[in-house]
Amino acid sequence: MQLYQKEMLNIFIEKLERLISQNKPFILFRKPNSEVVELWENKETKTERKFICNSFDNSQLIEFNDDNVIEIPVSDLPFFKLDLPVSSQKEAIEYDDYINLIQKTVDELKSNSLTKKIVISRVKELEKEDVNLSETFKSLHEYYPNAYVYLRYDLEEGSWIGASPELLFKEKNQLIQTVSLAGTKAKEDDWTEKEYHEQQVVTDYISSIFESYSEYVDVEGPFSVNAGFFEHLKSFITAQIKDKSKIKDLLFDLHPTPAVCGMPKNDAKNFIVENEGYYRSFYAGFMGYDNGEESEYFVNLRCAKIFSNKVNLYVGGGIMPDSVPENEWRETEMKSKTIGELLV
Numbered sequence: 001m002q003l004y005q006k007e008m009l010n011i012f013i014e015k016l017e018r019l020i021s022q023n024k025p026f027i028l029f030r031k032p033n034s035e036v037v038e039l040w041e042n043k044e045t046k047t048e049r050k051f052i053c054n055s056f057d058n059s060q061l062i063e064f065n066d067d068n069v070i071e072i073p074v075s076d077l078p079f080f081k082l083d084l085p086v087s088s089q090k091e092a093i094e095y096d097d098y099i100n101l102i103q104k105t106v107d108e109l110k111s112n113s114l115t116k117k118i119v120i121s122r123v124k125e126l127e128k129e130d131v132n133l134s135e136t137f138k139s140l141h142e143y144y145p146n147a148y149v150y151l152r153y154d155l156e157e158g159s160w161i162g163a164s165p166e167l168l169f170k171e172k173n174q175l176i177q178t179v180s181l182a183g184t185k186a187k188e189d190d191w192t193e194k195e196y197h198e199q200q201v202v203t204d205y206i207s208s209i210f211e212s213y214s215e216y217v218d219v220e221g222p223f224s225v226n227a228g229f230f231e232h233l234k235s236f237i238t239a240q241i242k243d244k245s246k247i248k249d250l251l252f253d254l255h256p257t258p259a260v261c262g263m264p265k266n267d268a269k270n271f272i273v274e275n276e277g278y279y280r281s282f283y284a285g286f287m288g289y290d291n292g293e294e295s296e297y298f299v300n301l302r303c304a305k306i307f308s309n310k311v312n313l314y315v316g317g318g319i320m321p322d323s324v325p326e327n328e329w330r331e332t333e334m335k336s337k338t339i340g341e342l343l344v
């Protein structure tokens, strides 16, 4: 066993060093409640095993084809240094501008009775150089055992890192499962009607999509769940898909859910693109794998883009007609701690 592990570790290190020295993109991925980290590269030829990364607006889809994914214990992840780009672009929004943006969103929701919810987000910049990515990955792994922890490297884009609490969807033997995750509060606060409504919008949307692909849909919850520095409301949604060949359609129908976009989907999306003032790119997109037998995708939340001279944190929140702008700013500050406080 020990010999086997040592051999695996050497193969892992060789693969990682080769990818870094050739400036090739790669993914490090740790599933929830797992102790191992997988290393994916993108081979030239298509393989059955795939890892995909899709942007919020579906305009960028990156595929990793790898039939030889190597895994080692996260604790053995070696130190590595990546060649990261410098960013001179300022994408962060000032406090006053964010308050005005949330007020504008609230006004839109109040004046347009068809629009029920819009998720607004922002970039928070941290002046931090030379982030130790392997140690940061390990600290996310330790602090968020239930999250999807990943690091994606790309020479031109920089490196994305995240610890997402949100399953978008998983499938095995035609059993499809997901969660409706929305509503945020500090541990010491109580839930209010605003968060229950905000989360119900997500549950209703997912249930209606699942219904069109399956015979029955089962919903359990909502429950209050821990998400590190704060709590969310979460329901568990399960169904049996009638036709497995429709999985990809279901995935793109689901995305983006009202946990990251809004309701109705297209109106909310247009409002976001016209008003947020920055390009979300892979934030609030989805990522995950399909190995031919099962597939599992998560929403890219609680994530950051690492440059050589700074870190961009991406944070957002669901806006309802009764949202209070100052509280929404506070909520995004709280969410920024997920990655911000664990950077090494």
Ligand SMILES: C=C(O[C@H]1C=CC=C(C(=O)O)[C@@H]1O)C(=O)O
Binding pocket: 119, 121, 166, 181, 182, 183, 184, 232, 258, 259, 260, 301, 302, 314, 315, 316, 317, 318, 335
């Ligand atoms: C959009 C984000 O969170 C979503 C997931 C859980 C709770 C949320 C909320 O309370 O607004 C958001 O819907 C984010 O973290 O950037």
